[in-house]
Amino acid sequence: MHATTKLLAAGWFLAAPLFGQLADSATDPAEDLAKFTREVLIPERLKLIDGDIVVPIDFDESRATFGTSLWPNGRVPYEFATNVGSTNEQRMIAAMQEWESLADVNFAPRNGEADYIRIISDSFNASEFLGRNGGRQRVWITSWTTHGTLVHELGHVLGFYHEQSRADRNTFVQINFNNVSQTACTDSNGNPASCNSQFTIRDPGDSEHGPYDFGSVMHYGACAFSNCTTCAATNNSCATITVLAPNTAQQTLIGQRVGASFWDGRVMSFLYPEDNWVFADDQISAIPFGTFLDPFGLAQALLIVPNNGKVWLKPGTYGGVGRIERPMKLEATYTAVRILN
Ligand SMILES: [Zn+2]
Numbered sequence: 098m099h100a101t102t103k104l105l106a107a108g109w110f111l112a113a114p115l116f117g118q119l120a121d122s123a124t125d126p127a128e129d130l131a132k133f134t135r136e137v138l139i140p141e142r143l144k145l146i147d148g149d150i151v152v153p154i155d156f157d158e159s160r161a162t163f164g165t166s167l168w169p170n171g172r173v174p175y176e177f178a179t180n181v182g183s184t185n186e187q188r189m190i191a192a193m194q195e196w197e198s199l200a201d202v203n204f205a206p207r208n209g210e211a212d213y214i215r216i217i218s219d220s221f222n223a224s225e226f227l228g229r230n231g232g233r234q235r236v237w238i239t240s241w242t243t244h245g246t247l248v249h250e251l252g253h254v255l256g257f258y259h260e261q262s263r264a265d266r267n268t269f270v271q272i273n274f275n276n277v278s279q280t281a282c283t284d285s286n287g288n289p290a291s292c293n294s295q296f297t298i299r300d301p302g303d304s305e306h307g308p309y310d311f312g313s314v315m316h317y318g319a320c321a322f323s324n325c326t327t328c329a330a331t332n333n334s335c336a337t338i339t340v341l342a343p344n345t346a347q348q349t350l351i352g353q354r355v356g357a358s359f360w361d362g363r364v365m366s367f368l369y370p371e372d373n374w375v376f377a378d379d380q381i382s383a384i385p386f387g388t389f390l391d392p393f394g395l396a397q398a399l400l401i402v403p404n405n406g407k408v409w410l411k412p413g414t415y416g417g418v419g420r421i422e423r424p425m426k427l428e429a430t431y432t433a434v435r436i437l438n
Contacts, residue, residue, distance in 0.1 A: 166228035167256055171202035171369040173229075174213035181218045185241040189216055192247035199362030200369040202255060214254055222246055228256035245354025249314050252361065256368060260309070260316035261338065261351075262299035269309040270351070271339045272296045278324040292322040296337070306367065306389075307431050310360040311340065311347035318352020367430065373406030376430070379413030389430075399425070410434045 175193075177186050193204035207213045212231055219237040226234050236254060240246040261270060277292050284290040310316065317338060320328035325335035330349045333339070340348045357365070367376070367389035376389045377398035387393050387401060395415045398408045407426040416437035427436075 166226075166230060167368055168202070168229045171200065173202060173204045173254065174207040174210040175204050176207040176213060176215050178215060178217040181216060185218065185238070188241050188244070189238070189247055192244060192251055195248055195357055196251055196255065196365060199357060200365040201371050202365070202369045222250055224250045224253035227253055227258060243354050245314050245356050248356050249354060252315050252357070252365075255365060257315050257361075257365070258299055260313040262297070263309065264298055265309060266298060269311070269341060269344060271341055273337050273339055276324055276335055276337045277322050281322065281324070295322050306364045307360045310358055311344060311351050312353060312358040313361050314354060314357050315361065316351045316353075319348060321352070367409070371407075373403045374409060375402040375406060376409045376411065377415070378411040379415050
Protein backbone atom coordinates (compact mmCIF):
# COMPACT_ATOMS: atom_id res chain seq x y z
CA MET A 98 0.00 0.00 0.00
CA HIS A 99 1.45 2.70 -0.70
CA ALA A 100 3.26 5.74 -0.32
CA THR A 101 0.73 7.72 1.25
CA THR A 102 2.26 8.57 4.47
CA LYS A 103 3.17 11.96 3.25
CA LEU A 104 -0.31 12.57 2.05
CA LEU A 105 -1.70 11.93 5.46
CA ALA A 106 0.96 14.07 7.03
CA ALA A 107 0.14 16.85 4.66
CA GLY A 108 -3.50 16.64 5.55
CA TRP A 109 -2.59 16.83 9.16
CA PHE A 110 -0.33 19.81 8.87
CA LEU A 111 -3.04 21.67 7.08
CA ALA A 112 -5.62 20.64 9.58
CA ALA A 113 -3.52 21.17 12.66
CA PRO A 114 -4.18 24.88 12.96
CA LEU A 115 -7.80 24.01 13.50
CA PHE A 116 -7.22 22.43 16.80
CA GLY A 117 -8.35 24.56 19.64
CA GLN A 118 -9.05 27.57 17.49
CA LEU A 119 -12.45 28.44 18.77
CA ALA A 120 -14.45 30.38 16.35
CA ASP A 121 -15.73 33.79 16.95
CA SER A 122 -19.40 33.07 17.19
CA ALA A 123 -19.93 35.99 14.87
CA THR A 124 -18.44 33.79 12.19
CA ASP A 125 -21.40 32.37 10.43
CA PRO A 126 -20.86 28.63 10.53
CA ALA A 127 -23.00 28.37 7.46
CA GLU A 128 -20.51 30.41 5.53
CA ASP A 129 -18.36 27.99 3.65
CA LEU A 130 -15.86 30.53 2.57
CA ALA A 131 -14.65 31.09 6.09
CA LYS A 132 -11.14 29.73 6.17
CA PHE A 133 -9.90 27.46 8.85
CA THR A 134 -6.90 29.46 9.77
CA ARG A 135 -5.49 30.58 13.06
CA GLU A 136 -7.82 33.55 12.82
CA VAL A 137 -10.99 31.61 12.33
CA LEU A 138 -12.97 28.55 13.03
CA ILE A 139 -13.43 25.72 14.51
CA PRO A 140 -16.91 26.55 15.66
CA GLU A 141 -17.36 26.69 19.38
CA ARG A 142 -18.34 23.41 20.98
CA LEU A 143 -16.27 21.55 18.40
CA LYS A 144 -12.76 20.19 18.48
CA LEU A 145 -10.42 18.36 16.16
CA ILE A 146 -9.28 14.88 17.01
CA ASP A 147 -6.97 12.52 15.21
CA GLY A 148 -6.06 15.08 12.64
CA ASP A 149 -9.13 15.06 10.50
CA ILE A 150 -12.23 14.45 12.58
CA VAL A 151 -14.15 17.38 14.01
CA VAL A 152 -16.39 16.49 16.93
CA PRO A 153 -18.30 18.18 19.75
CA ILE A 154 -16.12 19.41 22.60
CA ASP A 155 -17.73 16.91 24.99
CA PHE A 156 -17.45 14.04 22.55
CA ASP A 157 -16.71 10.82 24.41
CA GLU A 158 -13.63 9.70 22.60
CA SER A 159 -13.43 6.50 24.57
CA ARG A 160 -16.67 5.46 22.97
CA ALA A 161 -16.01 6.90 19.58
CA THR A 162 -16.31 3.97 17.30
CA PHE A 163 -18.38 3.35 14.31
CA GLY A 164 -21.79 1.89 14.70
CA THR A 165 -23.33 4.33 17.11
CA SER A 166 -24.77 6.72 14.58
CA LEU A 167 -25.33 5.09 11.26
CA TRP A 168 -27.35 6.65 8.45
CA PRO A 169 -30.86 5.18 8.29
CA ASN A 170 -31.13 2.78 5.38
CA GLY A 171 -27.61 3.79 4.42
CA ARG A 172 -28.91 6.90 2.72
CA VAL A 173 -26.63 9.93 2.91
CA PRO A 174 -27.95 13.16 1.38
CA TYR A 175 -25.16 15.39 0.14
CA GLU A 176 -24.59 18.77 -1.39
CA PHE A 177 -21.54 20.56 -2.72
CA ALA A 178 -20.50 24.04 -1.72
CA THR A 179 -20.31 26.44 -4.61
CA ASN A 180 -16.53 26.46 -4.38
CA VAL A 181 -16.32 22.85 -5.54
CA GLY A 182 -15.84 22.66 -9.28
CA SER A 183 -17.47 20.08 -11.49
CA THR A 184 -14.27 18.06 -11.90
CA ASN A 185 -13.88 17.71 -8.15
CA GLU A 186 -17.57 16.95 -7.78
CA GLN A 187 -17.07 14.01 -10.09
CA ARG A 188 -14.05 12.88 -8.09
CA MET A 189 -16.08 12.89 -4.91
CA ILE A 190 -18.95 11.10 -6.58
CA ALA A 191 -16.48 8.41 -7.67
CA ALA A 192 -15.48 7.97 -4.03
CA MET A 193 -19.15 7.73 -3.06
CA GLN A 194 -19.67 5.11 -5.72
CA GLU A 195 -16.83 3.07 -4.29
CA TRP A 196 -18.62 2.75 -0.95
CA GLU A 197 -21.92 2.17 -2.73
CA SER A 198 -20.33 -0.75 -4.52
CA LEU A 199 -19.16 -2.27 -1.24
CA ALA A 200 -22.08 -1.73 1.14
CA ASP A 201 -25.77 -0.94 1.07
CA VAL A 202 -25.21 2.80 1.20
CA ASN A 203 -26.60 5.39 -1.13
CA PHE A 204 -25.30 8.93 -1.44
CA ALA A 205 -28.06 11.05 -2.92
CA PRO A 206 -28.20 14.74 -3.81
CA ARG A 207 -29.87 16.55 -0.97
CA ASN A 208 -33.52 17.36 -1.46
CA GLY A 209 -34.38 19.29 1.64
CA GLU A 210 -33.36 16.61 4.13
CA ALA A 211 -32.48 17.91 7.57
CA ASP A 212 -29.54 15.55 8.01
CA TYR A 213 -26.94 15.78 5.27
CA ILE A 214 -23.30 16.34 4.43
CA ARG A 215 -21.96 19.46 2.79
CA ILE A 216 -18.75 19.01 0.86
CA ILE A 217 -16.47 22.01 0.80
CA SER A 218 -13.20 22.76 -0.91
CA ASP A 219 -10.68 24.06 1.60
CA SER A 220 -7.04 23.86 2.63
CA PHE A 221 -7.26 20.63 4.63
CA ASN A 222 -9.02 17.28 4.71
CA ALA A 223 -11.45 16.63 7.53
CA SER A 224 -14.88 15.31 8.35
CA GLU A 225 -17.26 16.66 10.90
CA PHE A 226 -18.44 13.95 13.31
CA LEU A 227 -18.37 10.21 12.90
CA GLY A 228 -21.40 8.73 11.26
CA ARG A 229 -24.61 10.69 11.29
CA ASN A 230 -24.70 13.44 13.87
CA GLY A 231 -27.87 15.18 12.80
CA GLY A 232 -28.28 18.37 10.83
CA ARG A 233 -25.62 19.61 8.47
CA GLN A 234 -22.18 18.12 8.81
CA ARG A 235 -19.28 19.25 6.74
CA VAL A 236 -16.56 17.49 4.82
CA TRP A 237 -13.57 19.63 3.87
CA ILE A 238 -11.28 18.52 1.11
CA THR A 239 -8.02 19.76 -0.30
CA SER A 240 -6.56 16.54 -1.74
CA TRP A 241 -9.07 16.20 -4.51
CA THR A 242 -6.80 14.17 -6.75
CA THR A 243 -6.11 11.51 -4.11
CA HIS A 244 -9.05 9.16 -4.49
CA GLY A 245 -8.31 7.28 -1.26
CA THR A 246 -8.40 10.47 0.76
CA LEU A 247 -11.92 11.12 -0.45
CA VAL A 248 -12.83 7.52 0.38
CA HIS A 249 -11.23 7.99 3.81
CA GLU A 250 -13.22 11.09 4.67
CA LEU A 251 -16.43 9.45 3.50
CA GLY A 252 -15.46 6.50 5.71
CA HIS A 253 -15.70 8.87 8.67
CA VAL A 254 -19.05 10.13 7.37
CA LEU A 255 -20.35 6.58 7.34
CA GLY A 256 -19.03 5.91 10.83
CA PHE A 257 -15.49 4.58 10.60
CA TYR A 258 -12.78 5.65 12.98
CA HIS A 259 -9.10 5.18 12.27
CA GLU A 260 -7.86 1.63 12.09
CA GLN A 261 -4.98 2.20 14.49
CA SER A 262 -7.48 3.43 17.10
CA ARG A 263 -8.49 -0.18 17.70
CA ALA A 264 -8.00 -1.50 21.20
CA ASP A 265 -5.85 -4.32 19.85
CA ARG A 266 -3.55 -2.13 17.80
CA ASN A 267 -0.51 -2.49 20.08
CA THR A 268 -0.41 -6.13 19.13
CA PHE A 269 0.16 -5.19 15.53
CA VAL A 270 1.86 -1.82 15.46
CA GLN A 271 4.05 0.17 17.80
CA ILE A 272 3.57 3.88 18.22
CA ASN A 273 6.97 5.54 18.45
CA PHE A 274 6.14 8.43 20.72
CA ASN A 275 9.79 9.51 20.64
CA ASN A 276 9.24 10.36 17.00
CA VAL A 277 5.92 12.11 17.46
CA SER A 278 6.07 15.87 17.17
CA GLN A 279 5.77 17.58 20.52
CA THR A 280 5.12 20.98 19.06
CA ALA A 281 3.21 20.65 15.81
CA CYS A 282 -0.22 20.27 17.33
CA THR A 283 -2.00 22.92 19.32
CA ASP A 284 -3.71 22.94 22.66
CA SER A 285 -7.07 24.44 23.46
CA ASN A 286 -5.45 27.85 23.71
CA GLY A 287 -3.85 27.57 20.33
CA ASN A 288 -0.36 27.07 21.69
CA PRO A 289 2.04 24.49 20.26
CA ALA A 290 1.44 21.13 21.87
CA SER A 291 2.29 17.48 21.68
CA CYS A 292 0.67 15.35 19.02
CA ASN A 293 0.71 12.28 21.26
CA SER A 294 -3.04 12.41 21.69
CA GLN A 295 -3.47 11.82 17.98
CA PHE A 296 -2.54 8.21 18.68
CA THR A 297 -5.02 7.55 21.45
CA ILE A 298 -6.80 4.24 21.34
CA ARG A 299 -10.43 5.21 20.92
CA ASP A 300 -12.02 1.86 21.05
CA PRO A 301 -12.99 0.32 24.39
CA GLY A 302 -12.36 -3.07 22.92
CA ASP A 303 -15.74 -4.25 21.78
CA SER A 304 -15.78 -2.83 18.32
CA GLU A 305 -13.00 -4.61 16.49
CA HIS A 306 -14.40 -6.22 13.42
CA GLY A 307 -12.33 -8.42 11.24
CA PRO A 308 -8.58 -8.82 11.39
CA TYR A 309 -6.35 -5.85 12.06
CA ASP A 310 -6.22 -4.31 8.63
CA PHE A 311 -2.88 -2.79 7.69
CA GLY A 312 -4.34 -2.03 4.29
CA SER A 313 -7.33 -0.11 5.57
CA VAL A 314 -7.88 3.24 3.93
CA MET A 315 -8.62 4.36 7.50
CA HIS A 316 -5.12 3.55 8.79
CA TYR A 317 -2.61 6.30 9.47
CA GLY A 318 0.58 6.34 7.50
CA ALA A 319 3.88 5.43 9.14
CA CYS A 320 4.95 9.07 9.23
CA ALA A 321 1.79 10.67 10.55
CA PHE A 322 2.63 13.45 13.02
CA SER A 323 6.35 12.75 12.73
CA ASN A 324 8.82 15.22 14.16
CA CYS A 325 10.90 14.85 11.02
CA THR A 326 10.45 17.34 8.23
CA THR A 327 10.93 14.57 5.76
CA CYS A 328 10.09 11.09 6.87
CA ALA A 329 10.39 7.70 5.24
CA ALA A 330 8.19 4.89 6.46
CA THR A 331 11.25 2.72 7.02
CA ASN A 332 13.27 5.32 8.90
CA ASN A 333 13.18 4.20 12.52
CA SER A 334 14.19 7.59 13.82
CA CYS A 335 11.33 9.33 12.06
CA ALA A 336 8.46 6.91 11.62
CA THR A 337 5.72 7.26 14.22
CA ILE A 338 4.16 3.88 13.50
CA THR A 339 6.20 0.69 13.21
CA VAL A 340 4.50 -2.48 12.10
CA LEU A 341 5.47 -5.33 14.41
CA ALA A 342 6.60 -8.83 13.48
CA PRO A 343 5.48 -10.94 11.78
CA ASN A 344 3.86 -8.29 9.62
CA THR A 345 6.82 -5.97 9.08
CA ALA A 346 6.36 -6.20 5.33
CA GLN A 347 3.28 -4.06 5.81
CA GLN A 348 5.34 -1.09 6.96
CA THR A 349 5.09 0.67 3.63
CA LEU A 350 1.50 -0.36 3.14
CA ILE A 351 -0.10 1.39 6.08
CA GLY A 352 -1.59 4.73 5.18
CA GLN A 353 -2.45 3.72 1.66
CA ARG A 354 -4.88 6.10 0.02
CA VAL A 355 -5.63 4.19 -3.14
CA GLY A 356 -9.05 3.12 -1.96
CA ALA A 357 -11.05 0.94 0.39
CA SER A 358 -9.48 -2.39 1.30
CA PHE A 359 -11.26 -5.73 1.27
CA TRP A 360 -11.91 -5.47 5.00
CA ASP A 361 -12.99 -1.85 4.76
CA GLY A 362 -15.65 -2.99 2.35
CA ARG A 363 -16.59 -6.09 4.27
CA VAL A 364 -17.00 -4.33 7.62
CA MET A 365 -18.87 -1.45 6.01
CA SER A 366 -21.21 -3.97 4.41
CA PHE A 367 -21.91 -5.40 7.85
CA LEU A 368 -22.79 -1.97 9.20
CA TYR A 369 -24.94 -1.27 6.16
CA PRO A 370 -26.06 -4.75 5.16
CA GLU A 371 -28.16 -6.04 2.33
CA ASP A 372 -31.83 -6.40 3.19
CA ASN A 373 -31.79 -10.19 3.30
CA TRP A 374 -28.78 -10.43 5.62
CA VAL A 375 -29.23 -11.47 9.22
CA PHE A 376 -26.48 -11.62 11.81
CA ALA A 377 -26.10 -14.18 14.55
CA ASP A 378 -23.82 -14.32 17.57
CA ASP A 379 -23.50 -17.36 19.77
CA GLN A 380 -23.19 -15.06 22.79
CA ILE A 381 -26.71 -13.77 22.22
CA SER A 382 -29.74 -15.72 23.30
CA ALA A 383 -32.37 -12.99 23.11
CA ILE A 384 -32.71 -9.26 22.36
CA PRO A 385 -33.21 -9.75 18.66
CA PHE A 386 -32.30 -6.52 16.97
CA GLY A 387 -30.73 -8.40 14.18
CA THR A 388 -28.06 -5.97 13.10
CA PHE A 389 -24.37 -6.72 12.91
CA LEU A 390 -23.84 -4.65 16.04
CA ASP A 391 -26.85 -6.10 17.88
CA PRO A 392 -27.15 -9.56 16.42
CA PHE A 393 -29.68 -12.29 16.97
CA GLY A 394 -28.94 -15.59 18.54
CA LEU A 395 -28.74 -18.27 15.90
CA ALA A 396 -32.19 -19.71 16.59
CA GLN A 397 -33.82 -16.33 16.10
CA ALA A 398 -31.70 -15.58 13.07
CA LEU A 399 -32.81 -18.77 11.38
CA LEU A 400 -36.42 -17.81 11.99
CA ILE A 401 -36.04 -14.25 10.79
CA VAL A 402 -33.91 -14.69 7.70
CA PRO A 403 -35.97 -14.53 4.51
CA ASN A 404 -35.87 -17.41 2.10
CA ASN A 405 -32.61 -17.39 0.19
CA GLY A 406 -31.28 -14.81 2.58
CA LYS A 407 -27.96 -15.02 4.33
CA VAL A 408 -27.18 -15.62 7.99
CA TRP A 409 -23.78 -14.26 8.91
CA LEU A 410 -22.26 -16.03 11.89
CA LYS A 411 -19.97 -14.15 14.16
CA PRO A 412 -17.03 -16.19 15.48
CA GLY A 413 -18.13 -18.70 18.07
CA THR A 414 -19.56 -22.13 18.63
CA TYR A 415 -23.15 -22.80 17.71
CA GLY A 416 -25.17 -25.82 18.64
CA GLY A 417 -28.60 -27.26 19.22
CA VAL A 418 -30.04 -25.83 16.06
CA GLY A 419 -31.58 -28.90 14.50
CA ARG A 420 -32.78 -29.23 10.97
CA ILE A 421 -33.12 -26.27 8.61
CA GLU A 422 -35.93 -26.70 6.09
CA ARG A 423 -35.74 -23.44 4.18
CA PRO A 424 -33.21 -22.24 1.60
CA MET A 425 -30.66 -19.91 3.13
CA LYS A 426 -26.96 -19.34 3.26
CA LEU A 427 -24.78 -19.51 6.33
CA GLU A 428 -21.50 -17.66 6.21
CA ALA A 429 -18.86 -16.72 8.74
CA THR A 430 -18.29 -13.02 9.24
CA TYR A 431 -14.58 -13.66 9.56
CA THR A 432 -13.27 -16.77 11.17
CA ALA A 433 -13.52 -19.54 13.75
CA VAL A 434 -17.10 -20.65 13.56
CA ARG A 435 -18.06 -24.12 14.77
CA ILE A 436 -21.52 -25.57 14.27
CA LEU A 437 -22.26 -28.61 16.41
CA ASN A 438 -25.01 -31.15 16.12
ZN1 LIG B 1 -9.32 10.36 9.24
